[in-house]
Amino acid sequence: MREQASAVKERGAATGSDLMKEPRTLGPRMNTKKKLILYVSLAGGYLLAVMIAGLFMEPELYGVNYENKFLLPSLAHPFGTDFMGRDMFWRSVKGLSNSILIGLAASAVSSIIALIFGILSAAAGGKTDRVINWCVDCCMGLPHIVLLLLISYMMGGGGLGVSVAVAVTHWPELTRLVRAEALQVKNAQYVKAAYKMGRSPFQVAKEHIVPHVLPVYLVGLVLLFPHAIMHEAALTFLGFGFPAGVPAIGGILSEAMEHIVTGKWWLCLFPGLMLLIAVMLFDLIGDKLKMLLNPGSGNE
Amino acid sequence: MRLEAKQVGFRYQGVTPWILKDVDFVLESGQRIALVGPSGCGKSTLAKLLAGYLEPAEGQILLDGKPLPKKEYCPAQMIGQHPEQAVNPRWKLKKTLTECWSPDEDLLAAMGIEDEWLKRWPSELSGGELQRFCIARVLGPATKFLVCDEISTMLDVITQAQIWKLVLRIAKERQLGLVVVTHNMALAEKVCDQIVALPDINKR
Numbered sequence: 001m002r003e004q005a006s007a008v009k010e011r012g013a014a015t016g017s018d019l020m021k022e023p024r025t026l027g028p029r030m031n032t033k034k035k036l037i038l039y040v041s042l043a044g045g046y047l048l049a050v051m052i053a054g055l056f057m058e059p060e061l062y063g064v065n066y067e068n069k070f071l072l073p074s075l076a077h078p079f080g081t082d083f084m085g086r087d088m089f090w091r092s093v094k095g096l097s098n099s100i101l102i103g104l105a106a107s108a109v110s111s112i113i114a115l116i117f118g119i120l121s122a123a124a125g126g127k128t129d130r131v132i133n134w135c136v137d138c139c140m141g142l143p144h145i146v147l148l149l150l151i152s153y154m155m156g157g158g159g160l161g162v163s164v165a166v167a168v169t170h171w172p173e174l175t176r177l178v179r180a181e182a183l184q185v186k187n188a189q190y191v192k193a194a195y196k197m198g199r200s201p202f203q204v205a206k207e208h209i210v211p212h213v214l215p216v217y218l219v220g221l222v223l224l225f226p227h228a229i230m231h232e233a234a235l236t237f238l239g240f241g242f243p244a245g246v247p248a249i250g251g252i253l254s255e256a257m258e259h260i261v262t263g264k265w266w267l268c269l270f271p272g273l274m275l276l277i278a279v280m281l282f283d284l285i286g287d288k289l290k291m292l293l294n295p296g297s298g299n300e
Numbered sequence: 301m302r303l304e305a306k307q308v309g310f311r312y313q314g315v316t317p318w319i320l321k322d323v324d325f326v327l328e329s330g331q332r333i334a335l336v337g338p339s340g341c342g343k344s345t346l347a348k349l350l351a352g353y354l355e356p357a358e359g360q361i362l363l364d365g366k367p368l369p370k371k372e373y374c375p376a377q378m379i380g381q382h383p384e385q386a387v388n389p390r391w392k393l394k395k396t397l398t399e400c401w402s403p404d405e406d407l408l409a410a411m412g413i414e415d416e417w418l419k420r421w422p423s424e425l426s427g428g429e430l431q432r433f434c435i436a437r438v439l440g441p442a443t444k445f446l447v448c449d450e451i452s453t454m455l456d457v458i459t460q461a462q463i464w465k466l467v468l469r470i471a472k473e474r475q476l477g478l479v480v481v482t483h484n485m486a487l488a489e490k491v492c493d494q495i496v497a498l499p500d501i502n503k504r
Contacts, residue, residue, distance in 0.1 A: 189385040190396075192353055197400040197438070198373030211390050 036288045043281040047100060050278070054097020061090040062247060070259075073266050080266035083259065088252075092271040095247040096278055099229045102163050103282075106228035110170035111221045117171065118178025119213075122186060132179075136172040144169060148231055152240045162241040166228050174220040178213060185212040215293035223286040226279040233275060249275045301364050303327045303350060303376055303445045303477055309358030310345055319345050321504040322359070325496070329444060332471065332478040334488035337498035343481045346498065347449045350479060351378035373400060377438040381450035383430035387422045394418040397433050401440035410466050411436050412459075428455040435463065439470055445477040452487070464491055 065085035073080040079088035121132040139147070148165045155161035185191060185208060194204050235241035236250025244251060249271050256268035305325040311318045319342045327333055327350075335343050348354040349361055352368040361368055368374055380386050387396045397403060397418065408415075411432045422430055431451060438446070446467070452460040468491060471478050482488050488495050 188388075189380060189382070190388045193378075193386055194399065196352060196374045196377065198371070199399070200371075208388055212388075 033292065036292050040285050040288050040292075043285050047278060047281060050093055051097050051100045051104075054094045054100075057090065057094055057097075062086050062094055070264060073270070079270040080264075082255065082264075082267055088267065088270060091247045091252060092249065092274050095249040095252055095271065096274055098242070098246065098248050099232050099250075099275070100225075100278070102166055102232045103225045103228040105163055106166040106170055106232075107221050107224040109167035110224055110228075111174055111217065113168070113171040114174035114178055114220070115217060117175045119182050121175070121179045122182035129179075132175070136175050139169065139172040144231070145234060148235055149238070149240055152235055157240055157243075159242055159246065162232055162235050165235065166231050169231075170224050170228055174217070174224065177216055177220050181213045181216045182209065185209050215290070218293065219286050219290045222282060222289060225282040225286075229275070229279055229282070301329045301375070301444050301477070302362075304362045305346070305350060305356075305359065306362055307359035308346075308349060308356045308361065310342075310349060310354065310356050318504045320349070320356075320502055323498075323502055325350075325501065327445060327477045327479060329477050330472075330475040331494070332468075332480065332492040334480045334482060334492035334495045335498055336482060336485065336488055336495060339483075341498050342502060342504075343498050344449050347378060347447045347479060347481050350445075351376050351447045353378060373440075373442045375442060375444040376447060377443050377445070378447040378449060379431075379434050379438060379451045381453055383427055383434045383454075384422060386434050387430060389422050391422075392418070393420055393422065393425070393430075393433055396422070397437050399437055401437075401442070403436050403439065407436060407439065410469075412462060428459050431455065432463065435467065441474075443476065445479070446471065447479045447481075449481045450483070453483075460487075 063086065065081075068077070068081045068085035069083060071077050071081040071085075077087050077089060079092055081087055082091075117132050117135075121129045147169050151165035151168065152161040155164050188208075191204060191208050194208060195201075199207070232241060233248070233250035233253070236248045237254045238250075239254070242248040242251055244255075252271045253268055253275075256264070256271070259267050304327070305323055308320060308323045308325075309318055310320040323346060325346065335346065337343055345354065349356055352361065352370075352374050363369075363375060368376065387393070397413075403411075413429075413432050413436060417425060417429060417433075425433075431454070435451065448467070452463055455463065464487070467478075470476065478492070480488065480492055485495075
C-alpha cells in the first residue's frame with residue numbers, strides 16, 4: 001500500500017514533459033513497474049535455467065550407483081540419493097525440466113486452440129458460437145483428471161500419451177476468456193467509431209482488437225503452465241505418464257511414497273518443493289504480467 | 301451538402317415494436333437543428349442512424365442523395381454521451397486524438413486540451429476532459445455534419461459554455477450541419493436555429 005501511495009504521489013508531482021520520463025525514484029526504492037519486471041525476469045530466468053540444465057544434462061549425473069544407496073542430503077548430494085543410489089538433485093532437475101517442456105508444449109497447443117476457437121466464436125457468432133460454447137461446456141463438465149487419464153491411456157501412455165493428454169485438454173477456460181474479450185472489444189463504441197472514421201478492418205484489428213485480446217491471452221498462456229505441469233506430475237504419479245526410467249517429478253514422488261514410512265523424508269520433500277516452487281513462480285509471472293499489461297496499474 | 305433521413309423506420313431485430321417509423325428529417329450544411337423529446341422516444345436511435353452507426357430497417361439515410369459511405373471516412377460524425385466508452389482505454393490520448401487527423405495547436409488550445417493530457421491514459425482524465433478529445437478528433441476537414449448526442453450533459457456549466465462556443469465557432473466557419481440531441485431546452489434555443497420535437501415527426 002505504501003508503495004502505491006508513493007507512486008501516486010510521484011505521478012501527481014510530475015508535471016508536463018516530466019511525466020513521460022523515468023518517474024523519479026526516492027533513494028534506492030524502485031517503482032512498482034521496475035519491481036514487477038525484476039520479479040518476472042528472475043522467475044523466468046530460474047525456470048529457463050532449470051529447463052536448459054535438464055535438456056543438456058549428462059545422464060550419468062543421475063545414473064544408478066548401488067554403492068550410494070539412501071544417502072542423506074549432503075554437499076555431494078544436496079537432495080540425497082534414492083534406493084538405486086541415483087542423485088536426487090539431478091534427477092529432480094531433469095524431471096522438472098521434462099515437466100516444463102511438457103508444460104510448454106501443452107500451453108502452446110492449448111492456447112492456439114483457445115485463440116482460434118475464441119476469436120472464431122466471437123467473430124462468427126450464431127451457430128458457430130453455440131457449437132464452440134457447447135464443446136467448452138462439455139470439456140469443462142468432465143472431471144479434468146478423468147479426461148487426462150482417458151486420453152493418455154488411449155494414446156498408449158508414456159511420454160507421448162501424457163504430452164497429448166495435457167496439450168489438448170487445457171483450452172476451454174482460455175477459450176472462454178478470449179471469446180469474452182473479443183466480443184467486448186468488437187462491440188465497443190471506440191471500435192465502431194474507428195470504422196466510422198474510415199479505418200479498415202485490418203487497421204482496427206491491428207490497432208484495437210489485438211492489443212485488447214493479447215494481454216488476456218498472454219496471461220492465460222502463462223497461467224496454463226502450472227496447471228499443465230501439475231497434471232503431468234499427477235498422471236505420472238498415478239502411473240499413466242512417463243515410464244519409471246525417465247526422471248519425472250510425478251514418478252519420483254510416487255516412488256518416494258514407498259520409502260516415506262521408513263523415514264526417507266528427503267526423497268519426497270525436495271522434489272516436491274521444487275515442483276511447488278516452479279508452479280508458484282509461473283503463477284507469479286502470470287500475475288505480475290497481468291499487472292504490467294493492464295493500463296490501470298501499468299503506470300504505477 | 302444535405303443529410304437526410306427518408307421515411308426511416310427502425311426496430312431491433314425481429315418483431316419488436318417500432319422505435320422509429322416513417323421519420324423524415326433533413327439537415328443542410330450550416331443548419332443547426334435541436335432534436336428534443338422525452339426519454340425513450342428514439343432521439344439517440346435517430347442520431348445513430350444519421351451517423352451510420354445503425355442501419356435503418358426501412359427507408360434510407362442519404363447524403364446528397366447517396367447512401368452514407370461504409371468504408372471510407374463518414375462525413376457525418378457522431379459524438380456520444382459517454383466519452384469514456386468512446387476512447388480506447390489502452391491508448392494514450394495522443395493516439396486517440398490523431399486517429400483520423402492531426403488537430404493543430406490552436407484548436408487544442410481553444411478546446412482547453414492541455415499538452416500534458418496527451419501523454420496520459422483515459423483512466424487518468426475526467427469525463428469532461430475526455431469529451432474534449434472526442435470532439436476534437438472528429439473536427440477534421442472531412443467532417444461535414446456533426447451529430448451531438450447529449451455531448452455536454454456530464455460537464456459543468458462553464459465547460460459546457462466553452463465547448464459549445466467552440467463547436468459553434470467551428471460549425472460556422474466550416475458551414476457544418478449540426479444535430480443537437482438534448483433535454484435542455486435552454487441549450488437548444490441558444491445553440492440551434494431550429495427545434496424539432498421527435499414525437500412530432502415519428503409516426504410509430
